[in-house]
Amino acid sequence: MKRNIRFILIFTAPAFVIYTLIIIYPTVACGYFSLFNWDAASRMDLVWLHNYLSLFRDPEYRQVIYNTAMLIVESLAIQLPFSALISFLLFRTVRGFKLFRAVYFIPVVIAPIAIGTMFVIFYNTDGPLNTLLKVFGLGALQQRWLSDPKVVLHSVIFPQMWQYAGVLIMILLAALQSVPGEILESALIDGAGSLAIYFRILIPMTWEAFSICIILTVTGSLRSFDHPWIMTMGGPGLSSAYLTVFMARTAFMDYRYGYGSAIGISIIAISLLFVVMFRKFASGRMQA
Amino acid sequence: MTRMETLSIQRSAARFLRYAILIVYAVTTIAPFVWIFLTSLKGATEVYVNSFGLPRAWKFINFSTAWSKARVSVYFGNSLLYSFGSLFMCLLFAGMVSYVLTRVWRNLALFSYFMIGIMVPIQALLIPTFMLMKNIGLLNTRIGLMAIYVAANLSLSIFIISGFMRGVPIELEDAAFVDGCSRARFFFTIMVPLSKGGFATAAVLTFLNCWNDFVFAYIFISPMNLKTISQGVMILKGEYITDFGLLSSGLVISIIPVFIMYILFQEQVVTGLTAGAIKG
Numbered sequence: 080m081k082r083n084i085r086f087i088l089i090f091t092a093p094a095f096v097i098y099t100l101i102i103i104y105p106t107v108a109c110g111y112f113s114l115f116n117w118d119a120a121s122r123m124d125l126v127w128l129h130n131y132l133s134l135f136r137d138p139e140y141r142q143v144i145y146n147t148a149m150l151i152v153e154s155l156a157i158q159l160p161f162s163a164l165i166s167f168l169l170f171r172t173v174r175g176f177k178l179f180r181a182v183y184f185i186p187v188v189i190a191p192i193a194i195g196t197m198f199v200i201f202y203n204t205d206g207p208l209n210t211l212l213k214v215f216g217l218g219a220l221q222q223r224w225l226s227d228p229k230v231v232l233h234s235v236i237f238p239q240m241w242q243y244a245g246v247l248i249m250i251l252l253a254a255l256q257s258v259p260g261e262i263l264e265s266a267l268i269d270g271a272g273s274l275a276i277y278f279r280i281l282i283p284m285t286w287e288a289f290s291i292c293i294i295l296t297v298t299g300s301l302r303s304f305d306h307p308w309i310m311t312m313g314g315p316g317l318s319s320a321y322l323t324v325f326m327a328r329t330a331f332m333d334y335r336y337g338y339g340s341a342i343g344i345s346i347i348a349i350s351l352l353f354v355v356m357f358r359k360f361a362s363g364r365m366q367a
Numbered sequence: 368m369t370r371m372e373t374l375s376i377q378r379s380a381a382r383f384l385r386y387a388i389l390i391v392y393a394v395t396t397i398a399p400f401v402w403i404f405l406t407s408l409k410g411a412t413e414v415y416v417n418s419f420g421l422p423r424a425w426k427f428i429n430f431s432t433a434w435s436k437a438r439v440s441v442y443f444g445n446s447l448l449y450s451f452g453s454l455f456m457c458l459l460f461a462g463m464v465s466y467v468l469t470r471v472w473r474n475l476a477l478f479s480y481f482m483i484g485i486m487v488p489i490q491a492l493l494i495p496t497f498m499l500m501k502n503i504g505l506l507n508t509r510i511g512l513m514a515i516y517v518a519a520n521l522s523l524s525i526f527i528i529s530g531f532m533r534g535v536p537i538e539l540e541d542a543a544f545v546d547g548c549s550r551a552r553f554f555f556t557i558m559v560p561l562s563k564g565g566f567a568t569a570a571v572l573t574f575l576n577c578w579n580d581f582v583f584a585y586i587f588i589s590p591m592n593l594k595t596i597s598q599g600v601m602i603l604k605g606e607y608i609t610d611f612g613l614l615s616s617g618l619v620i621s622i623i624p625v626f627i628m629y630i631l632f633q634e635q636v637v638t639g640l641t642a643g644a645i646k647g
Contacts, residue, residue: 083472091467093459097514101499185400188625188636190600192621193621193622196604211419250641
């Protein structure tokens, strides 16, 4: 027994130490820092929950909440249905199945930085996208994609939706493939059309996969940083900044580490809150 | 027309439409990468006049300029070091803990402790980890960044590897002990090879996360000679924004390792990324 304990300690220690030091301790520390006004150079002023009160009243915070919410909403309204469509079509396709599947996943593995930079070139005011619009006679639709505050948020949201659609497609496809064949066969025998099959049978049976996609989309959006940072650094102003971007700018550019930590805690809180509430909602639904 | 004929025309039309949509989407998925590759062979501002055509002259020199003059080789080498180094340490530590958690001391509390990391968005910890590294003196060091990468990937790696280890028959272990094999030897010589799949998946995922990381390298590494390829891309964008050909070639260089890895390990990549997604 004694030798066992020594073994357990030796084999668990490295992971435990690194993990506790770099993940657990900073989570606690983040909460601690958020109670202070701190510019890292001089003194730390304990202000208790004042930072959080300020957050509620801060129009900049509201703006980045709105931006992040927009990312979530557009992803759920556009990326998810589109991925569902593709996964369904792919499900029914035999020839080229593996190839399509492999291709659709490619953007997922590429660095968000690379995707973002590609789109920076693409969105250039005198560049490919605007040129393409002109060629198709849609010249009136040209924009200053990354500098016009009215469109920049959507310009930044699109590459992210495009890049990660592949993950949703994979998940939904796997779920479709796990539906027992007999159910589909009996439905077909009963004369059900494709649409009916999809909406009345497949979607309910793959609901769990859909909830995974929703959770992924929301938590992924709350973490998103690379895309806006490389494309616009959240600008102009904060028009394309998400919560994480705002947090980084507040801490590392405005030197307000306490306030920034509060933003960080709010991100963690929103994330956890959403997952817990959604899981409750989803499991209630499934039992119904 | 008979009803049969109408039906079969409808079916053909539906099939045509289905393939059309799938193919168009596949093209829009690949097109940007093909386009970036073509752009990397063009002149500095050729992308303005000749956005979508083939390059007028295939300027492979863009790649060598990016590699040497723009120091992409330095960034690339750093990324290789950080990615493989972190990957090795992460797999080793995660494997060791997974073995304990699945075979020696199946403590649910400890397992859940390690799973917290999957739920916490690591970007939110940017500020406190920055402060921590600064105070320890590991800011702007290779070890510091690699420690972060290891920590960030531990939870998911443990999750994946322990999943695979649970599938290894317990009788093997009993038999090994009867023969006088020590636990440690069992781990290294039997357990690890048998849960190769888990290690491979975790390896691929960790490599991806490290290679593609931007925000941590950006915040934690300032000296030019320590920067990663992601930072390199951002630097290229800043310094050479007028030379899209050069910028694109740097981009292509940064993408190639991931692309190769995807082709070689597609199975592991997809399994890993979707497994991580499902858990988180």
